[in-house]
Amino acid sequence: MGSTPTRIDRAPWYAKKAYSSRTIQVGGTAVTLMQPTFTTDRGLIDADTKIRYMVEDARSVLSRAVLIPDANRISPLLGELFNPENKMDFSPSMAWGTIKPKLIKIQKNLAAPHSIKVVGTLDTGGMGSVKFYNDGTGDIHLAKRLFEAGLRGNATLTYLHEASHKYAGTVDHAYWKKLTGVWRDNRIHWCYDPKITNDQALNNADSFAFLLYHLPGPNWRY
Ligand SMILES: [Zn+2]
Numbered sequence: 001m002g003s004t005p006t007r008i009d010r011a012p013w014y015a016k017k018a019y020s021s022r023t024i025q026v027g028g029t030a031v032t033l034m035q036p037t038f039t040t041d042r043g044l045i046d047a048d049t050k051i052r053y054m055v056e057d058a059r060s061v062l063s064r065a066v067l068i069p070d071a072n073r074i075s076p077l078l079g080e081l082f083n084p085e086n087k088m089d090f091s092p093s094m095a096w097g098t099i100k101p102k103l104i105k106i107q108k109n110l111a112a113p114h115s116i117k118v119v120g121t122l123d124t125g126g127m128g129s130v131k132f133y134n135d136g137t138g139d140i141h142l143a144k145r146l147f148e149a150g151l152r153g154n155a156t157l158t159y160l161h162e163a164s165h166k167y168a169g170t171v172d173h174a175y176w177k178k179l180t181g182v183w184r185d186n187r188i189h190w191c192y193d194p195k196i197t198n199d200q201a202l203n204n205a206d207s208f209a210f211l212l213y214h215l216p217g218p219n220w221r222y
Helices: 047-065 071-082 092-111 154-168 205-214
Strands: 019-026 029-036 114-119 140-143 175-180 188-193
Touching: 019 047, 029 047, 047 092, 047 114, 047 154, 047 205, 071 092, 071 205, 092 154, 092 205, 140 154, 154 205, 175 205
Parallel strands: 029 114, 114 140
Antiparallel strands: 019 029, 175 188
16 A cells, blocks of 8 residues: 555675685694574684584594505404495405595695684585585685584584595495384395485495594594
């Protein structure tokens, strides 16, 4: 009836998320932590410590992984993650020949200065994302809830998963998931969902993240 609603133009900042950024030193390397400035996307509490622990844990496991002299030392783990087809002639050394150069790329890049965006929610609805695979642009995004209590290790795991996309060009053929009661013993099993081939596993982000996750050593504080 008569009155036209006032049209409010959206300010330019509405379309593009505004981030506050701070640079922290982790092992002498600058890591830029970016968080949305909006109150609806409130930032991490005690962010510096959490990010520092996560980066330290990731670097620690990566630096050990790239020094593994002989793939046979971790052959059960390589078999579990990189031989989903259960091939009799699976060779841990051959798989390692493909895996190791990718781990070196991830290790070098996470040891260098980089940015990490921690956001309340991701467009994908997942725990992490990175926009462009394997071209070095686009920040690693992590969901804030990864740093909440009860999700120990998940931030580091997700960080490694996203870093494998960003720096080693991995894709998501399948996620490594916990399934209960799918075998007769009714225990919890982990497997790829959906099933993938051995070749796909060699370029699958979760295969790399969980390989690193299962190597002995770090505390996985975040
Ligand atoms: Zn992914």
